[in-house]
Amino acid sequence: MTPTRHEFRAGAQAGLPFILVIAPFGAVFGVVATEAGLDLAQVMGFSFLVIAGAAQFVALQMMVENAPVLIVLAASLAVNLRMAMYSAALAPHLGSLSFARRALVAYVLVDQTFAAASLRYEQTPPRTPTQKMAYFLGVAAPVVPVWYLATWAGAVLGSAVPPGLPIDFAVPITFLALIMPMLRSAAHVVAALVSIIGVLLFAFLPYNLGLLVAALLAMVAGAETERRMAAR
């Protein structure tokens, strides 16, 4: 097997457990969006064009409240501003690929693919940009199609999902599982703590902007800790 294929397979393997999260999350979106009054094409339009559960739910929630179109867009796009941070973090790894390839990676840039890839990219031995792309697309391979399928199933099959199950919590569990292995230096721990404290302190800001403020502070805290530890 070529190293590129090997990376794709390793990525797909890393992506498989995310199905556990993506499937219920997508199905719930399908159910809730259909109950809110969207037709099947609109529900699927969301999941094909946006592929971002949190932002889709924010948009839906505000649509149920009949907010003006521009306000719905501003609030749900604010939730996705973190994607620009992910994009910047990937640029040093994937920036030398052709524009078409970067454009493809951008389409499947979601929390899960980013987190799994950033874990992989810091491991040795260093991989080529093509191998890194293969890993990224490998993680996306099970995740993104299941997102479409689950949304469709939720929209069509309706509320066959038993009510009251804590499936919303599948999201924090996967992210915890991804974050814990990243905390391998004091600087990473400091960044995570600042992120947690920051998001609680800035929870009063509208449109989820508190998360962005907390994330920026956490990045500075992590980088500054790294610089001071290296200087010592």
Place this chain on the structure above:
Amino acid sequence: MSYDAWHIWAIILGLGAGTYLLRLSFLGLIGSRPLPPWVLRHLRYTAVAVMPGLITPLILFPQATGGAPDPVRLGAALATIAISLWTRNVTLTIFGGATVLFGLHFALN
């Protein structure tokens, strides 16, 4: 919901296009131009800076309970952290955390 179909599609297309541009932003513009070391040093912490903040409110104030702290979800979060430290394996941690979540749910409800 009282929108025209036109409004709904404006939201879907606007959110889709905007989200895609955010995803492409740096990846598309910077390309292979080298970034200064201080920028790279900050970018190294992107994942640990965003994700803990993203999930903290979901763990402490879940929407499903109207924002009230919930022993099932808190217990599952703590168990997930413990399983991660113990197994050091992402897949096992996800399955273990989910098992504890549903176990506690059925035990306590």
